[in-house]
Amino acid sequence: MHTSHSNIRLRIIKDRLFLALVVLLSFAMIVPLLLIIFHIVKNGIGVINWEFLTSLPRPMGEQGGGIANALAGTMMLIVLASLIAIPLGVLAGIYLAEQKTGRIASGVRLCMEVLQGIPSIVIGIVAYAWVVISMGTFSALSGSVALAIMMLPVIVRSTEETLRLVPDILREASLALGVSYSRTVLKIIVPSGLTGILTGILLAIARITGETAPLLFTAFGNPYMSFNVLKPVDSLPLMIFNYATSPYPEWHAKAWGAALVLVVFVLGMNFTAKVIAKRWKVQF
Amino acid sequence: MIKVSFDSIFKTVLKAVGVLMLLLLAGIFVTLVIDSLPAIKATGVAFFTGTTWDPVFKEYGSLVFLVGTLLTSFLALAISLPFSLAIAIFLGEYFRAGLVSSFLKSAIELMAGIPSVIFGMWGLFVLVPLVRQVEIQLGVAPYGIGILTASLILAVMIIPYSASISSDVVNLVPADLKEAALSLGATRYEMIKKVVLPSARSGIFAGVLLSLGRAIGETMAVTMVIGNANILPTSIFSPANTMASIIANEFAEATDAVYVSCLIEVGLLLMMVTLVISMIGRYIMYRMKT
Numbered sequence: 125m126h127t128s129h130s131n132i133r134l135r136i137i138k139d140r141l142f143l144a145l146v147v148l149l150s151f152a153m154i155v156p157l158l159l160i161i162f163h164i165v166k167n168g169i170g171v172i173n174w175e176f177l178t179s180l181p182r183p184m185g186e187q188g189g190g191i192a193n194a195l196a197g198t199m200m201l202i203v204l205a206s207l208i209a210i211p212l213g214v215l216a217g218i219y220l221a222e223q224k225t226g227r228i229a230s231g232v233r234l235c236m237e238v239l240q241g242i243p244s245i246v247i248g249i250v251a252y253a254w255v256v257i258s259m260g261t262f263s264a265l266s267g268s269v270a271l272a273i274m275m276l277p278v279i280v281r282s283t284e285e286t287l288r289l290v291p292d293i294l295r296e297a298s299l300a301l302g303v304s305y306s307r308t309v310l311k312i313i314v315p316s317g318l319t320g321i322l323t324g325i326l327l328a329i330a331r332i333t334g335e336t337a338p339l340l341f342t343a344f345g346n347p348y349m350s351f352n353v354l355k356p357v358d359s360l361p362l363m364i365f366n367y368a369t370s371p372y373p374e375w376h377a378k379a380w381g382a383a384l385v386l387v388v389f390v391l392g393m394n395f396t397a398k399v400i401a402k403r404w405k406v407q408f
Numbered sequence: 409m410i411k412v413s414f415d416s417i418f419k420t421v422l423k424a425v426g427v428l429m430l431l432l433l434a435g436i437f438v439t440l441v442i443d444s445l446p447a448i449k450a451t452g453v454a455f456f457t458g459t460t461w462d463p464v465f466k467e468y469g470s471l472v473f474l475v476g477t478l479l480t481s482f483l484a485l486a487i488s489l490p491f492s493l494a495i496a497i498f499l500g501e502y503f504r505a506g507l508v509s510s511f512l513k514s515a516i517e518l519m520a521g522i523p524s525v526i527f528g529m530w531g532l533f534v535l536v537p538l539v540r541q542v543e544i545q546l547g548v549a550p551y552g553i554g555i556l557t558a559s560l561i562l563a564v565m566i567i568p569y570s571a572s573i574s575s576d577v578v579n580l581v582p583a584d585l586k587e588a589a590l591s592l593g594a595t596r597y598e599m600i601k602k603v604v605l606p607s608a609r610s611g612i613f614a615g616v617l618l619s620l621g622r623a624i625g626e627t628m629a630v631t632m633v634i635g636n637a638n639i640l641p642t643s644i645f646s647p648a649n650t651m652a653s654i655i656a657n658e659f660a661e662a663t664d665a666v667y668v669s670c671l672i673e674v675g676l677l678l679m680m681v682t683l684v685i686s687m688i689g690r691y692i693m694y695r696m697k698t
Contacts (some may be wrong), residue, residue, distance in 0.1 A: 139595035145494070148494075156564045215421065239433055241621055242682070244627060254439065257679070268473070365525050367530070368528070369532070
């Protein structure tokens with residue numbers, strides 16, 4: 125009698141200890157997150173001012189200088205990559221949503237999953253082989269091609285998933301009124317799922333904004349302001365990488381500042397996507 | 409009449425874009441294979457078995473990088489597993505909804521959103537000095553950079569990923585199984601140990617494989633803290649290089665055609681390894697859901 129009683133107590137103690145362990149380990153994950161944010165804000169906030177955001181980098185040894193070229197380059201890369209990836213991605217997503225079965229459609233689905241799993245540095249090699257080699261120079265365009273390939277799977281999948289939620293009644297009502305198939309898709313089905321598509325696009329942009337690896341030998345980096353798509357450009361993550369791995373403390377400080385700008389931008393984008401997804405959720 | 413033809417154009421365009429996606433992936437494969445051919449011709453099997461990577465003497469043995477990649481990735485996986493399992497049980501079993509769980513979920517999402525170059529930079533400036541201190545205490549060569557540091561950073565980076573997959577799987581365990589265990593007098597711990605984890609096992613394994621695929625392909629964070637040494641690592645404290653980091657470090661500077669081609673072959677190898685691992689993971693997930 126006595127032993128079975130203490131046995132139960134032991135089991136209850138074990139149960140409590142396990143819960144404590146689970147909670148402890150789960151929240152341990154937050155420690156590095158807080159540390160990263162803490163260090164970036166602490167080291168970055170003092171660096172950022174108007175001059176930092178609006179002026180070009182100065183040579184080593186000169187005071188001041190900023191990240192304007194990297195900001196402009198990042199924007200250019202995002203815009204170019206979006207111009208390539210959004211139309212293709214949304215159209216492919218529409219195709220998959222319309223074509224539920226079929227050999228090509230399931231091939232495309234598998235293809236997107238594979239594409240999502242390819243390491244970004246390998247995408248960089250491919251963009252190098254396709255664009256840099258054939259044009260003979262590192263360029264913003266080659267970087268954008270690499271980033272566009274990385275955006276595609278995200279956009280395609282979110283477009284397909286959203287459009288699948290649009291009920292058939294809407295389509296049938298439209299077709300019954302004599303509206304053509306293409307108009308039904310473009311004017312009824314796609315607008316109904318627009319917020320989902322937009323969320324996917326924002327997530328895809330957030331994904332590529334912080335990407336460095338595919339830009340190392342495509343966009344390459346450039347200490348001057350450049351708006352030429354056929355010439356190398358700098359980007360924020362590329363600049364952070366180059367400054368952080370340099371031996372100069374002044375450049376390390378710049379890297380922290382640029383890191384703060386980048387993190388705010390990327391997390392802001394993620395947050396916006398989440399708010400859009402929540403507030404204008406596609407519901408039927 | 410015009411409308412009908414527009415419809416068929418529309419359908420053709422959609423289909424063409426679909427086919428374009430197939431061609432894109434095929435093109436990626438073909439490009440990598442064709443551009444690897446000079447390396448395959450020049451090095452043959454020695455590429456996979458050689459342990460010396462010395463472009464100056466035209467020796468290209470990539471085994472060092474495969475070892476470096478597998479070592480860092482598995483170590484990262486081992487470090488991350490207790491944490492991601494705990495989060496999976498926390499979110500999938502103990503706190504399925506409510507303020508605490510949404511707090512943890514937001515933290516995980518935040519972590520997943522941080523770019524890898526930021527992790528690398530933080531690792532370089534914060535983690536490396538810490539590891540160096542530990543190494544001095546232990547009496548090993550205090551590089552600071554190396555396999556251990558890279559694995560720690562990788563572990564932090566993959567926790568959000570494996571935790572969110574595993575917690576979904578834990579969530580899927582049928583309630584009647586769990587209730588049956590509880591009604592037989594099991595404590596919650598016993599129920600989790602004997603019912604939840606065994607029935608979620610294959611899904612958790614799939615999550616592990618998918619995060620392993622991520623860890624293997626991760627480039628920037630690893631490149632910044634692994635030490636860029638083309639040698640077979642002798643301990644977890646020694647500097648090394650992974651398949652991804654060697655490409656990041658040397659590709660832009662490679663001049664010789666065979667050299668470039670060898671780096672592309674490393675990329676091809678890297679892609680194959682990641683794809684095989686993540687496809688097995690996806691297959692297991694797919695089988696679980698159907």
